[in-house]
Amino acid sequence: MLRIDVITLFPEMLSGFLELSMMKRASQLEKVRFSFVNPRDFTEDVHRTTDDRPYGGGPGMVMKPEPLFKAIESVKTPESRIIHLSPQGKVFSQDKAEALAIESHLVFLCGHYEGVDERVIEHLVDEEISIGDYVLTNGALAAGVVIDATVRLIPGVLGGEGATEAESFSSGRLDHPHYTRPVEYRGHKVPDILLSGDHAAIAAWRKEQAVQRTRQKRPDLLT
Template identity: 55%
Template sequence: MKIDILTLFPEMFPGVFGSSILKHAQEKELVTINVVDFREFADNKHNKVDDYPYGGGAGMVLRPQPIFDAVEEITSQTEKKPRIVLLCPQGETYSQQKAEELAKEEHLIFLCGHYEGYDERIREHLVTDELSIGDYVLTGGEVGAMVLTDSIVRLLPGVLGNAESAVTDSFSTGLLEHPHYTRPADFRGLKVPDVLLSGHHVNIENWRAKEALRRTWQRRPDLLRERTLTEQEKAWLHQFEEDIKKDL
């Protein structure tokens, strides 16, 4: 995969992209990440990329010319048009399902905005997706681009040491992930559930499925409204509700 990130602040990225999983993925040549300062594409001697909005108002708006020219240069040698993602508070809320969708692409371009916003022609005639990492406003799109890059790259084949890790992550199954335990089995009197020490793989998988459902029911019940429940899951949910009644 190739990821190009258009930004006015390329110095923000080396720490994140030069560490941990993202660093290893690049070293193994599973992904190429290219950070582009689109100020270099401005067509004026002061490299000015923003201007006052027509009609007045607060703030400055990013001009279309530098961004269009940067994207055209990046894509000039590619046959297939990449997904061009605008990081924007007005965009679709980002999700694990969107990360899995984007991880199937060969080439992604992320546009990091700043100032008051983008010239609308960028939205209408250049980008393929508008994404937001949450219902709040950041200074720019750089942090969002880091979030998308991390969440997508870890899904690429060969990036994680254990391929099953991404499959069982929270949200990948439609549920939050089940609890985890490690050594020691007894820490200050706090014990690991017996089933996890039993070596009985079927019972362990059933326990994990049940606890993933319980955690989702407790913390993110909205996720269950969109889920087609199995008969076993319905029975577990009924049990959770009965347990609550007993404790009242």
């Protein structure tokens, strides 16, 4: 079972999502166990302060080191991989999701305000992951993206052997097109080959379609 701890000031941003669809199924199958850790629970002042002004001046607030050190240390074991969601991290990919899916304990540290005190990153974080070249207000949604892409790759979560093999990026190309009933809708027909019952011909058509659309939409994947 993969254990996932999310360190965030806003567990509500993810709790509903983790109780739905594939994430719910993964929990019910005991493939994953999600927990939240709120840095506010590791503060000692009456206001439960988690942020402060930046040394050196400037706009915004910075997440204080003490609650974050204590929050991380409350869940960290020798097997833990501590991941800081950050626009400064390496951009997330399907390959990374595959690597995370075979870990035993992932701890996602979600920043807020201007980010977290650099000492937390220097001394406790194993790696930083970005979900793309743009800036979010908070790391919780980014953690949700990484968790979703990772958990669905744990064997048995999606059901059906090889369910993810033909998916976009899994073999360095995009997925083939998909069709379902009805066979004709508003005059638009499903390709005849898919109705032929010839499994080898269908497999060859799908492969060719996948390569063709990768060339059109994402030629960078083929180089």
